[in-house]
Amino acid sequence: MAKTRKKGPLFTPVDKVNIGWFFRKYLRPKLGWLGLIFVLILAQGVVYQQFLAMTEEGLRVIFDSGTIRELLIICAMVFGLFTFRAVTSYVVPRVSAIVANDAIYQMRRDLIARLMRLDLAFFERTPSSEVILRLYRQADQLGLFIGQSTVNAARDALTVIIVSAWLIWQQPFLFGVSILVMPVIIGIMLVTSHFVKKFQQSAEDSFGAYINDIEEMTGGMRTVKIAGQEEVEQARLTEATGLIKRLLIRLQTAQAVVMPTLDMASAIVYMLVIGIGGYIVLDPAYDVDGADIVTFLLGLVIVFDPARRVAQFFVTLQANLILLGSIRDYYTLEPTIKDAPDATDDFDPRGDLVFEDVTFGYSDDQPLFHGLNLTLTGGKTTAIVGSTGSGKTTILSLLARLYEVQGGAITLDGKDIRSLKVRALRNSFSVVAQDIVIFNKSIWENIRYIRPDATEDEIWEAAENAEIADLIRRRGDAPVGPKGAQLSGGQKQRIAIARAFLRDAPIVILDEATSALDQQTEDRITRALARLGDGKTTITVAHRMSTVKAADQIYVLESGKLVEQGTHATLIAQGGLYATMFTAQRDGFDREKADD
């Protein structure tokens, strides 16, 4: 999703749109607070100007031998001014931290809500590391930048403006001399900004790749260990961190150019002011005294520090514009599968599910279904069998509108599923699939996840039905490890089955539901699943022929084409593909038993 940026001005049109978007959406509602921050930092700038004015007066008291009393009053006022500045220096970061973190919280909240609405296809093509990067690191960095750097920069900029205005008013000629170096500074900043943007983009990409590597490593640790691939993994991750190191060094080196440039510029300015200023003081033709020059120099010292920080800010701003752009990219994504304007939830989920001439492919060059016709009769059990990659799981995805058909239609209760509310349609399904989402919580909590409002009795009943209640009693509240790493495949499947019981939806989808179970458990679970599907529309996808035998209707797919259909008995009698697959599996099974 990286955007190539051409070398150019400080803000590209995309940057301007992004800043405008962030301001309108997340900062404008906080204008009151922003106003307060502005007033306080304005006051901080005025404090410096007042300090200078008083210093000039103090110096005159000393040079022109005024009274001690006058001097003491000036000292007390200077102390008072800085105490005020100290108080505001506490209040401003406090208020700005609240404003910025709240803005980032709202942005994250919206981002999460947006992500949830996106199509499954987005998650199947986007590495999770990219999502993590945006939701976590980039949003965090942006929050810090807005809460601290921007507010500080605004304060510094105001200080520079106020003090400079005072200096111009006092000594216009000397001020004119001081800003002779400005064009050089601006030129260097523009060049630096370009490189900072470029390196930041590369650094973000390599951070994404690094998170991806970590995810793959931790997720596949079992395989890594068994295959003794630790060193390969270590080398892979070390290489990724090495790349990050190199990019960050380049990034920070580019940023570091700003400070010495400003230091050199300030040295030249001081030199000019002392030289030309000194000459003016010595020349009786000018009405300028030593106090004027000392105050002017002090004013420059006061201005230079915040000016340096403002310049530095513009450079880090470039890096943060990349982060903002990267987060904003997700806001421009729209789900393609959403409710039609006149979508209805008025349908009977117990009705027939029918594929009418359905055409579908994951990509244009790989069509899968062409004119597929199937009827999954309401209240009955339909099995879909076929070799691997024949499109069985895709049928289930299309039913739940995880993908949209490209031709023809799928109807439920005679209504095109595209005319139904997506949420209502999906609520009609209970799914027991292979890719089970398991959280690092207790089994009990994992079952409850599907229906947080379920009563304790309902959860126990579901657990008993799925034959996992004993395990819950044994393990108690112990968490099951990340992604359920401490559970066996069969135990995870039984959690999925318990969830399906708890959800109790009118259509039950079983996608290889009993594949990870031993024969004895499988028999028990098959009975449990029969109870689950009792009176419901059940759709079973299985490699194992034994689990589909009892289905009311069996469809046999081959490379996306429907090649046979009927009951177990009729298909066996036909002696086609199904009969061949069934016999092959049974023979294999018998051989295994004989070997035992």
Ligand SMILES: Nc1ncnc2c1ncn2[C@@H]1O[C@H](COP(=O)(O)OP(=O)(O)OP(=O)(O)O)[C@@H](O)[C@H]1O
């Ligand atoms: N998200 C996806 N993006 C692109 N192609 C996909 C995607 N999911 C599946 N496919 C392809 O579509 C075809 C059908 O896949 P599908 O998962 O429906 O088969 P299946 O019959 O369920 O296979 P299996 O029995 O191995 O689970 C396969 O060729 C697969 O590579």
